[in-house]
Amino acid sequence: MRDWASIDRGGPQPPQENIDKWERAVKENDPSILTNEDRLRMLRRWPLDKANYYCTFHVGSTIDELVQKAAKTDNLTEAEAIIVLNTPFGDSIPEDQQEMTNQKRWSSNTKKMFHDVLELLLTAPEMGSEKTARTNAEIAFGRIKALRKPELKNFSIDDLKNITGCNMLPWVKGIEKHLEQQPVWGFVCIRTSFGEDSSWETFKEFFAHATESALVFPRNFASIRPFWKIQWIEDLSMVDASVVDLCSYFRRLCEENKVEPGLRHDAFLYANTEAIDSVISSPTMPSPAFVMAAQAAYDGTTNPDLPPLYQDFAGSVRISIPHVYTTFWARLISTAEDLQEHLLGKSARMRHTWGEVFAKAQIIHEQTYPIKPFFMGFSPER
Structure with a gap:
């Protein structure tokens, strides 16, 4: 033959x-x-x-x-x-x-x-x-x-690789289980810059558009996309607040039940002047616009057990806006499914700690997470 x-x-x-x-x-x-x-x-x-x-x-x-x-x-x-x-x-x-x-x-x-x-x-x-x-x-x-086709124009190849690469993690399944108990999933975002209200409105509109656009690319997106939410918080006492003060403020909001249960994580967002300006200067996707993400538990101290690479972590990291509800969530927010995959040896190189999120962001000049997929750490089976 x-x-x-x-x-x-x-x-x-x-x-x-x-x-x-x-x-x-x-x-x-x-x-x-x-x-x-x-x-x-x-x-x-x-x-x-x-x-x-x-x-x-x-x-x-x-x-x-x-x-x-x-x-x-x-x-x-x-x-x-x-x-x-x-x-x-x-x-x-x-x-x-x-x-x-x-x-x-x-x-x-x-x-x-x-x-x-x-x-x-x-x-x-x-x-x-x-x-x-x-x-x-x-x-x-x-x-x-x-x-997905009409949304492709809004993303670079690297953006898409980072988002779809997370399909190897069971993060969507984790959100589906979360939604069995809570009506929504997502984050809180605290406004810390009170300049022109028109700029703030533009920022919020861009954030919503970028998130909706990005959420068509994860596998099984239809089960989670309609239920994402962001809780905007505007409090003049938080103008130019430090990360430590913001973290304390967020924890207090949670304790006082002022944050929806589905939005309570060891992570929240805040929009400072630089973040808002990043949208105003690049309001069309694909865009380098970012928002700040902070570790809710951060209290200003540095864990002495952290590797030297993470020692400069000061509680917050810039996150590219289209990746907040995709790559950032998928790699940082842990679930029972993540643990099961970890035990099977699937996700060890894909899950990121706060220190790793920070360290990855430092690799590039923009210091924004995520970076090019090659440096993000994918599972060896990929």
């Missing part, structure tokens, strides 16, 4: 015996040549027990249950659509099917042969539900892409 893998080699190829079997099935127009294991491997569901584990973790059902659902409706979440089309995804790829992760690097001939045999497989009578499910998943995913 023809050595498809040697033609126009694009990178690591699947075993030649697999390619030979694919070619034979297509040539003889006979999907029965493919064993059940062959079929599961082609659908990226081998071994099935691991695929079921990841499917259950992400969407709460087994592969078969999800396929049966998708065969009846295109009303699917993004995670459901991705699993139907490409199981499993992200860091969840079992070691047994590493060869499939190189699909984008296969030679053009190998890709075509795989596509042809997959189309043949879906013609088998017993694959009717699978074929319909994949069609509905494509429809669902098409709607999601249509929502």
Whole structure:
């Protein structure tokens, strides 16, 4: 048989015996040549027990249950659509099917042969539900892409890589669980500069637009985007307040129940003169505009156990506004799901402490978080 893998080699190829079997099935127009294991491997569901584990973790059902659902409706979440089309995804790829992760690097001939045999497989009578499910998943995913398309112009490639890179963390799932108990999620932002009110209004409008725009890119965004909130606080006693005073003020607001429970974290935002001016000077996205984020527990002291790189941390960091409710939240705000992923070895290099957020921001001249994805620390499996 023809050595498809040697033609126009694009990178690591699947075993030649697999390619030979694919070619034979297509040539003889006979999907029965493919064993059940062959079929599961082609659908990226081998071994099935691991695929079921990841499917259950992400969407709460087994592969078969999800396929049966998708065969009846295109009303699917993004995670459901991705699993139907490409199981499993992200860091969840079992070691047994590493060869499939190189699909984008296969030679053009190998890709075509795989596509042809997959189309043949879906013609088998017993694959009717699978074929319909994949069609509905494509429809669902098409709607999601249509929502994202007009927002692409607002972001650089690095912005998008930072936001979508966080899909490897279960932060959206964490917010979904949070929303089971609270009606909203988000932050408090304290105004510390009381110049022209028109500038303040422009800042708030930009913040809302940038956040809404950014929140279409996380996986399964539809479950969290309608519920984000920012609580603006304007108190003249906080004009040009120090970080220590702001942190104390925020903690007091929480103690007095003046902050909604869904917005109480070891982080809050504040808008000083520099932050407001960053919007006024660059009011159109993509923009370097930022807001300040502070560690609520900060009291002006430095933890002596901190590495030298973090010793200059003074309680606050500049955060690029489109990344406040995406990259910053995903990497800093911990959840039970983060812990589970950490125990599985998935998120150790992705979660950031306050010290790490500060240290990352110092790498670039602008001293704004996040920085280029290369320096952000991604999981080694990526």
